[in-house]
Amino acid sequence: MAKVRTRIAPSPTGDPHVGTAYIALFNRCFARQHEGEFILRIEDTDQTRSTARSEQDILKALRWLGLDWHEGPDVGGPHGPYRQSQRSDIYRAHIEVLLENGQAFCCFCTAERLDALRVSQTENRQTPGYDGHCLLLSEQEVQKKRAEKQPYVVRMKVPEEGDCVFTDRLRGEIRIAWEQIDMQVLMKSDHLPTYHFANVVDDHLMEITHVIRGEEWINSTPKHLLLYQHFGWQPPQFCHMPLLRNPDKSKLSKRKNPTSISYYKDMGYLPEALINYLGMMGWTMPDGREKFSIEEMQSAFDIDRVSLGGPVFDVEKLDWLNGKYIRENLDVEDFVAAFSQWAFDPVRISRIIPLLKDRVERLSDVIPLAGFFLSGLLPVSDADFKHKQLTSDDCKKILQLTVWQLEQLPEWSREGVEQLCQTLSQFLDIRIRETLFPLFIAITGKAVSTSVIDAMFILGLDVSRARLRHAIDILGGVSKKEAKDLERVLRELENYVRPVQA
RNA sequence: GUCCCCUUCGUCUAGAGGCCUAGGACACCGGGUUUUCAUCCCGGCAACGGGGGUUCGAAACCCCCAGGGGACGCCA
Numbered sequence: 343m344a345k346v347r348t349r350i351a352p353s354p355t356g357d358p359h360v361g362t363a364y365i366a367l368f369n370r371c372f373a374r375q376h377e378g379e380f381i382l383r384i385e386d387t388d389q390t391r392s393t394a395r396s397e398q399d400i401l402k403a404l405r406w407l408g409l410d411w412h413e414g415p416d417v418g419g420p421h422g423p424y425r426q427s428q429r430s431d432i433y434r435a436h437i438e439v440l441l442e443n444g445q446a447f448c449c450f451c452t453a454e455r456l457d458a459l460r461v462s463q464t465e466n467r468q469t470p471g472y473d474g475h476c477l478l479l480s481e482q483e484v485q486k487k488r489a490e491k492q493p494y495v496v497r498m499k500v501p502e503e504g505d506c507v508f509t510d511r512l513r514g515e516i517r518i519a520w521e522q523i524d525m526q527v528l529m530k531s532d533h534l535p536t537y538h539f540a541n542v543v544d545d546h547l548m549e550i551t552h553v554i555r556g557e558e559w560i561n562s563t564p565k566h567l568l569l570y571q572h573f574g575w576q577p578p579q580f581c582h583m584p585l586l587r588n589p590d591k592s593k594l595s596k597r598k599n600p601t602s603i604s605y606y607k608d609m610g611y612l613p614e615a616l617i618n619y620l621g622m623m624g625w626t627m628p629d630g631r632e633k634f635s636i637e638e639m640q641s642a643f644d645i646d647r648v649s650l651g652g653p654v655f656d657v658e659k660l661d662w663l664n665g666k667y668i669r670e671n672l673d674v675e676d677f678v679a680a681f682s683q684w685a686f687d688p689v690r691i692s693r694i695i696p697l698l699k700d701r702v703e704r705l706s707d708v709i710p711l712a713g714f715f716l717s718g719l720l721p722v723s724d725a726d727f728k729h730k731q732l733t734s735d736d737c738k739k740i741l742q743l744t745v746w747q748l749e750q751l752p753e754w755s756r757e758g759v760e761q762l763c764q765t766l767s768q769f770l771d772i773r774i775r776e777t778l779f780p781l782f783i784a785i786t787g788k789a790v791s792t793s794v795i796d797a798m799f800i801l802g803l804d805v806s807r808a809r810l811r812h813a814i815d816i817l818g819g820v821s822k823k824e825a826k827d828l829e830r831v832l833r834e835l836e837n838y839v840r841p842v843q844a
Numbered sequence: 845g846u847c848c849c850c851u852u853c854g855u856c857u858a859g860a861g862g863c864c865u866a867g868g869a870c871a872c873c874g875g876g877u878u879u880u881c882a883u884c885c886c887g888g889c890a891a892c893g894g895g896g897g898u899u900c901g902a903a904a905c906c907c908c909c910a911g912g913g914g915a916c917g918c919c920a
Contacts, residue, residue, distance in 0.1 A: 353920045388919055453918075460917085467845045470916060495918050513849070522847050522916080530918040537920045561848055561915040584850080584913095591912060619856095622869095626857060632869055649857070652913065656855050659870045669883070 346378025348552050350404075350411075351541065353385045354396035357602035357804070358403030360655070361556065361586050361594055364620045366409045368583060368648075369554045371621075371640040378551070382414035383544060384425040387534045392427070403603035407613045408636050413548075421548040426540050433535040436543050436573070437496050437528060445572045446528055448484050448494045449476040471524040472497065496529040498568065506564035511552075511581035512648055518564050526565050538562060542569040545578060554581045554645070557652075558593070581645060584624050584652045594655055597749075605804035609718045610684055614671065615664040623653040633666060685716050693800050697792040711792065715800065719812045720787040727817060729779055732772075737780035738817045740766070742828050743835060744781060745810045748803055756799040763795060769838045784813035 348369040352362045366382075373380040382404070386392035401416060413419025423429055440446035449472075456472070463470045476497075479487075487494065501520040510516050528539035535543070545553060560582050570577040586594040594601055600609075606616050614635065621639045622632060625648050634642075672680060698711050714720060727737045743766060751758045767777040782794045785806060791797070798806040814820060820828065 351920090355920075385920065391919070449918095456918085464845080469846045493918095497918095510849095516848075518848065524916070527918050532918080534918090536918070541920090556914095557849065558914055558920095582849080587913080589855085593914070622856065624856090626868095630858070630868060632856090650850060651852090651857090652850070653857090654855060656870075659856060662870055665883090 344549070344551055346373055346376035346552060347381065347548070347550050348373040348378065348554055349381045349383055349545070349548065349550050350409075351383045351385045351544075352400050353388065353391075353537075354393060354400055355388060355391040356396060357596075357604060358400040359601050360603055360606070360616075360620065361601065362400065363404060363407050363409060363603055363617070364586055364623060365554065365556060365583060366404060367407075367617060367620050367636070367639075368625075368645070369552075370409055370411075371636075371643040372552060372554060372645050374640045375643040379412040381419065381421070381548060381550075382411040382424065383548065384415050384427075385537060385540065386425060386427045387530075387537065387540055389427075389532060389534065397425075399604070403607075406607060407603065407617045409617070426535070426544065429540070429544070430534060432547070433529065433540055433543060434533065437535070437539070440498070440528070440572060441496065443572065444499070446496050446498050447477060448479070448488065449497045449525075449527075450479075450487055450492055450494045451475055469522070474525065477525075493531040495527045495531050497525040498528050498565065500525055500565075500568065506567060508563060508567055508580065510560070511579055511645065512650060513582065516560065516563070518561065520564070522561075523564050523568075526562075538565050539569065542566050546570070546573070546575045550578050552581060553578045554583060557582045557585050583648065584650050586623060587652045587654045589654055589656070591652065591654065593652075599655060599657075600804055600808055602804050604802070605808070608802060608805050609808075611660070611664050612667050612671075612680070615660070615667040618667075619660045619663050623655070624648050624650070633663065633670075690715075690800065693796075697796055701792065714786045714788075714791070715797070717787075718805075718808075720784075720809060722783055722787055722813060722816055724816050724818070726783045726787075726789075727780060727813070729776070731776055732779060734817050736772075737783075738814055738820060738824075739828060739831070740770070740772075740777055740780050741784060741810050741814050741817075742820055742825075743832060745807055745814075746832050747835070748798070748807060748810075751803075754799070754803055756796060759799050760795045765838065766835070769835050780813065781810075784810050 350362065350366040350369050352358075366380075370380040372378075382401075384397055386397065397415075401414075404410075411417065413421060413424060415422075415424040418424075437446065441448070451472075455475075459473060460470045477499075500523045503520060505517045505519050506523070507515060507517045526538050527536050529535050544550075563580055563582075567577055588594055588598040590598065592598070596602065600606070603616075607613075617636050618634060618639075621634065621636070627634055627639070627642055628644065628647070629642075631638075668677070694712055694715050698708060702708055702711060724734065727734060729737070732740075744762070747762045747766065748759070751762065763778060763781070764774065767774040770777065778794055779789065781798070782789055782791055785794050785797050785801070786792070801809075
């Protein structure tokens with residue numbers, strides 16, 4: 343039997359996500375338990391959203407958690423390159439095969455036509471999908487359009503009737519009618535492949551034997567299987583893991599729960615505890631032990647023990663487990679090392695010190711003044727938000743609008759944060775000192791402190807958002823109705839152009 | 845709207861037809877240890893979504909319903 347090979351294939355379009363680490367963990371355990379290999383591939387075919395920065399962050403975060411790989415863009419390996427943006431020629435050669443065999447076709451439809459089509463289908467309560475317009479084009483017409491350099495995509499042909507039946511390792515037989523499957527775009531007009539195409543080609547060329555991925559991919563598995571069939575390749579075994587959930591059971595999202603691995607690092611969780619916690623999402627040790635290392639997990643691993651109900655990511659239990667790790671696994675010396683590394687990161691410290699250097703008279707003033715930099719959520723109460731000019735609702739409004747605006751910042755910079763606060767102040771027609779008041783309480787815990795704008799910048803989006811959200815909760819939270827009103831205000835704010843300074 | 849997946853305490857879960865009066869853990873509540881607190885120890889609360897089958901026997905197998913979730917992009 344062929345050597346087991348599994349992979350994690352993150353897309354470098356944002357912060358390193360705990361869901362990525364979760365799937366990586368199970369892939370790695372499965373591979374290692376079978377003395378196989380676990381590889382990392384970067385799926386950066388979305389040119390507009392992928393960044394090198396994000397790729398670096400993801401690799402760093404996975405390494406921090408102890409999830410290392412046998413082959414990958416940084417360590418190399420015999421099946422490279424491991425970055426899809428460097429494999430364009432491979433995809434182009436493969437798409438030609440499908441085109442020649444008539445298993446795929448060129449589509450010249452414009453985005454406008456497709457949008458209109460989707461709208462009308464949705465209005466008529468039909469399942470949205472491509473209508474086969476360009477399927478009717480003759481060979482000559484296609485050649486002519488291509489010669490004229492008209493932009494086009496390549497779509498796959500899909501059987502019109504019958505079912506696609508496949509076996510999921512955890513769920514058994516799954517049957518999906520072909521008529522449910524859209525004529526998926528395989529190659530975009532920028533001549534880069536879509537996920538579905540690149541993923542199948544790479545999984546085959548990289549000799550992946552087991553595809554362990556999130557449940558959200560079940561419905562597109564027929565597309566993938568069809569490609570394997572067209573190429574005459576042996577498909578891997580599929581195994582769809584349950585999705586991590588928010589407390590309200592929806593798919594884990596940063597809007598509702600911190601999802602960035604760096605957030606958990608910044609909050610002072612130990613990587614061993616986080617990875618252990620992820621290991622108990624949908625899985626248990628055969629002997630019921632709850633505290634286990636990644637090595638213990640992989641040696642006792644049994645993928646068939648995965649339970650399928652979507653587990654809620656419950657920070658309270660993570661807190662307990664992290665405390666247990668600190669108490670039981672760190673002696674004083676280890677603790678000193680871990681704490682120093684966490685608290686006294688040189689880059690961070692050298693950003694913080696200039697903010698307080700001129701405000702202290704004794705070095706002993708530093709901790710009282712800057713302690714909030716080395717904290718998680720702050721112990722604030724609604725009384726702290728009492729203000730002579732701002733009502734509690736005003737505070738909530740400012741806090742919520744700030745959260746939303748921070749989330750939409752194209753890049754995290756001090757200037758961006760400042761601009762945003764200035765604009766908000768002008769838009770609300772509240773002086774900047776008042777506008778910043780609730781932010782001071784939420785972010786620094788006090789009405790008087792070092793610059794709150796710098797503080798947010800240094801703390802980062804995740805911790806800032808967590809504190810702002812915590813403050814909103816303290817103030818009674820935002821009801822459905824309030825949220826709706828505030829979203830309307832947000833739209834006005836987005837369209838608001840700051841008056842030019844006189 | 846269409847399709848797919850899922851369903852045991854509030855949460856993570858054990859459970860492969862009789863071992864289930866459903867077990868463990870977090871959270872919560874009580875008690876003990878501790879100069880306080882935390883830790884630690886002891887105890888308590890709390891669940892098989894509903895309805896039909898199959899079976900001597902169902903949390904487990906089958907069907908229907910309900911609920912939850914996901915997918916339906918030139919995103920991944």
